[in-house]
Amino acid sequence: MVDAHAYAMSTACVSLLGGAYEDAERVLVPAREALSAYGESGYLSTVAGVAALSLAWQGRYDEAEPLVNQARALGAEDDSSTQAIWRAATARVLAGRGEFDRACELAAESVAILGPRRLFDRGMLGVSAAEVHRDAGRLGEARTFLDQALDARRQKGILIGREWMQALSAEL
Secondary structure, rough: OOOHHHHHHHHHHHHOOOOOHHHHHHHHHHHHHHHHHHOOOHHHHHHHHHHHHHHHHOOOOHHHHHHHHHHHHHHOOHHHHHHHHHHHHHHHHHHHOOHHHHHHHHHHHHHHHHHOOOHHHEEEEHHHHHHHHHOOOOOOOHHHHHHHHHHHHHHHOOHHHHHHHHHHHOOO
C-alpha cells in the first residue's frame, strides 16, 4: 500500500505538467494522509511537496505553506526531488504574496538542484520558475526558464499540456 500511495505523486506530476492542479490535488491528498498514517516519511516528503506545489499553483498559499514545511522537515538533504519541489512551492507562495526577490531566488534554486538528467522534474519546475519570474516582471528570465522547461519536455517526450505551454509562451 505504501508503494501505491507513493506512486500517486507520479500521476499528480503528470497532471501538473498539463496544468491540471485540481486533479493533482485530488490524487495527492489521500496519498499524503495514508503515508502519514503509515508513519512513512521518505515518500511522504515528496508527496507533501508536490501537494504544496499543486495548492500554490491554485493560489491557495495558506494551505500550501504547512505542506511545504512538512516536505522541508522530512526531506533528506540528498533527495534532490524533494529539495527542489519544496523550494518551487515556496517560491510560488512567496510570489503570490508579492515577495518577488526571494521567490525568484528559490525558483532558480529549485531548477538548479536538479541534475541534467532529471528531465521530468525540470519540465515541471522550469514552468513554475518561469511563472514566478513572469509574476515578478522578469520576463527575460521567465523566457529562459520556460525555454529550458520546453526543452526538457521535448527531450523526455512529454506532450501533455502543449496548449498550456503555448499560452504561457505567448505571454512572454
